Amino acid sequence: MNLFALGLNHNTAPLALREKVAFSSEELDTANLKIRAMLGNPAGGGIKEVAILSTCNRTEIYCAAEDSELASKKLKEFLAESKGVKFNELEEHLYVFLNDDAARHAFRVASGLDSMVLGETQIVGQMxxxxxxxxxxxxxxxxLNYLFQKTFAVAKEVRSKTEIGAHSVSLAAAGVRVASSIFGSLENSSILFVGAGEMIELCAAHFCAQKPKNIAVANRTVARAAALAETIGAKAVGLVDLPEILPKYDILITCTASTLPIIGLGMVQSALKRRKHRPIFMIDLAVPRDIEREVDDLDEVYVYTVDDLGKVVQSGIQGRKAAVEQADRLIETKVDEFKCWMTTRSSIPQILSLQERADALRMMELEKAKKAIQKGGDANEILEAMSHGLMKKFIHDPLTVLRNDPNLSQEDYEKVLHLLDRFYHYHIHHR
Structure with a gap:
C-alpha cells in the first residue's frame, strides 16, 4: 500500500481555478464515497482510503492505494470530470506527493508553512x-489514520518549539490595514459581514476592534447571524435583505458556502446609485467567490479576494525565515520517523511469515521433547536436547543457507552476521 497526496493550492493555481475544484461541505461525503467506489478496484489503482481537504486556498485529496501511479492518474481524471474542468487545464496546476513526500507535505500544511498566512493556525482545524x-x-x-495522527502531533510540536506563528499577519488583519488605507480611521465607517462562519468571526474581531459606527451581520439563517451579532454588538438580517441594506455600508466582508455569487453586479450598481457613488470596500474571502467578478470593474468599488489579501500578508514573511528553517529541520526528523513506520508496515507480511516458520520449527522440537518424555527419558537431558535443537535451527541452519547462496556477496554476508550479533547482544542485555 502506498500513500499519496494530490491537489492544488494558492501557489500553483489561480483563484478562478481553485473555486472550480473546491468541494462544498455537502459534496465531501459524496466525493469520498465515489472515489473509493470508482477507483477502489485494480483498474482504478486500488484506492482504499480517502480524505479530502478543501479550503479557500487549497483542494487536496490524501489517499492510500495499491498502485499510486495509476491511482493518481485516475484521480486527476475524476477531479476534472466531476468539476467540469478540462483535464489539460487542471493537470498543469496539480501536484502529487508520494509516501514520505506526502507526509512531509501534510506536516508542512498543518504547521502553517504552506499557508498564504505563514504560521496561521486555522488550517489545523480545517484538516x-x-x-x-x-x-x-x-x-x-x-x-491515513497514522498519517493524520502524526501530522497533528508534528504541527503541535512545530508551534511549541519554533516562532513560526510569531508576528503573523492574518487575512483579517490585512483587510483592516487595506480598509484603513482607503477610509483612514474606521470609526466613522459602517461594516456589513455576510456569513456567520469561523472566517467571518475572525474578521469581525479585527474590524470591530476599530470601533466602527454601525455593524450588521447577514446570513441565510438569521438565527446564526443573530448569535454572532449579539457577541459584537451588531444587528442581524437575512440574505434576502442585502439589496435593501447594502447602500448603507461602506465596507462589506463576505465568506459563505454558497456555490454561486450572492452579490451581483446589478445589486452593487443600484447600491452605488443610492450612495451617490461614495466608494465601497469589499472583501470576498469565499471560494467559490460570493461577489460576481464584474463588480471589480466598477470605479467606486474596491474588491479584494483571498489572493489580493495574500499579497499584503506576504510582506512580513521574510523576517521569519529563521523560524521556517527551524520548523523544516524539525519536520525532517518526523519524516524520517514516518519513513521507518512505512518500512515496517511494508515488511509485516514477511515478518508474519517468518514468525510462522519459526513457530513451526519450535513445534517440531517440542513434539520431539514430548515423545522423549513419554518414553521415560530424563527431563534435564530432554530439555538440553531441545534447546540445542532450537539453537541449531535458529542459528546454524540460516548461516548454512547464507554461506551457500551464490547471489550473496561477502559484504552482504558480513552485514547479516553483524545484524544477528546486534540482535543477540540486545536480547541478552535487555531480557
Missing amino acids: KKAVKTAQKNHGLGVF
Whole structure:
C-alpha cells in the first residue's frame, strides 16, 4: 500500500481555478464515497482510503492505494470530470506527493508553512474537520489514520518549539490595514459581514476592534447571524435583505458556502446609485467567490479576494525565515520517523511469515521433547536436547543457507552476521 497526496493550492493555481475544484461541505461525503467506489478496484489503482481537504486556498485529496501511479492518474481524471474542468487545464496546476513526500507535505500544511498566512493556525482545524468527514464515510484506515495522527502531533510540536506563528499577519488583519488605507480611521465607517462562519468571526474581531459606527451581520439563517451579532454588538438580517441594506455600508466582508455569487453586479450598481457613488470596500474571502467578478470593474468599488489579501500578508514573511528553517529541520526528523513506520508496515507480511516458520520449527522440537518424555527419558537431558535443537535451527541452519547462496556477496554476508550479533547482544542485555 502506498500513500499519496494530490491537489492544488494558492501557489500553483489561480483563484478562478481553485473555486472550480473546491468541494462544498455537502459534496465531501459524496466525493469520498465515489472515489473509493470508482477507483477502489485494480483498474482504478486500488484506492482504499480517502480524505479530502478543501479550503479557500487549497483542494487536496490524501489517499492510500495499491498502485499510486495509476491511482493518481485516475484521480486527476475524476477531479476534472466531476468539476467540469478540462483535464489539460487542471493537470498543469496539480501536484502529487508520494509516501514520505506526502507526509512531509501534510506536516508542512498543518504547521502553517504552506499557508498564504505563514504560521496561521486555522488550517489545523480545517484538516481535523476533513479527517472527521473521512472517518464518518469510512475513508480512513491504518495508513491515513497514522498519517493524520502524526501530522497533528508534528504541527503541535512545530508551534511549541519554533516562532513560526510569531508576528503573523492574518487575512483579517490585512483587510483592516487595506480598509484603513482607503477610509483612514474606521470609526466613522459602517461594516456589513455576510456569513456567520469561523472566517467571518475572525474578521469581525479585527474590524470591530476599530470601533466602527454601525455593524450588521447577514446570513441565510438569521438565527446564526443573530448569535454572532449579539457577541459584537451588531444587528442581524437575512440574505434576502442585502439589496435593501447594502447602500448603507461602506465596507462589506463576505465568506459563505454558497456555490454561486450572492452579490451581483446589478445589486452593487443600484447600491452605488443610492450612495451617490461614495466608494465601497469589499472583501470576498469565499471560494467559490460570493461577489460576481464584474463588480471589480466598477470605479467606486474596491474588491479584494483571498489572493489580493495574500499579497499584503506576504510582506512580513521574510523576517521569519529563521523560524521556517527551524520548523523544516524539525519536520525532517518526523519524516524520517514516518519513513521507518512505512518500512515496517511494508515488511509485516514477511515478518508474519517468518514468525510462522519459526513457530513451526519450535513445534517440531517440542513434539520431539514430548515423545522423549513419554518414553521415560530424563527431563534435564530432554530439555538440553531441545534447546540445542532450537539453537541449531535458529542459528546454524540460516548461516548454512547464507554461506551457500551464490547471489550473496561477502559484504552482504558480513552485514547479516553483524545484524544477528546486534540482535543477540540486545536480547541478552535487555531480557
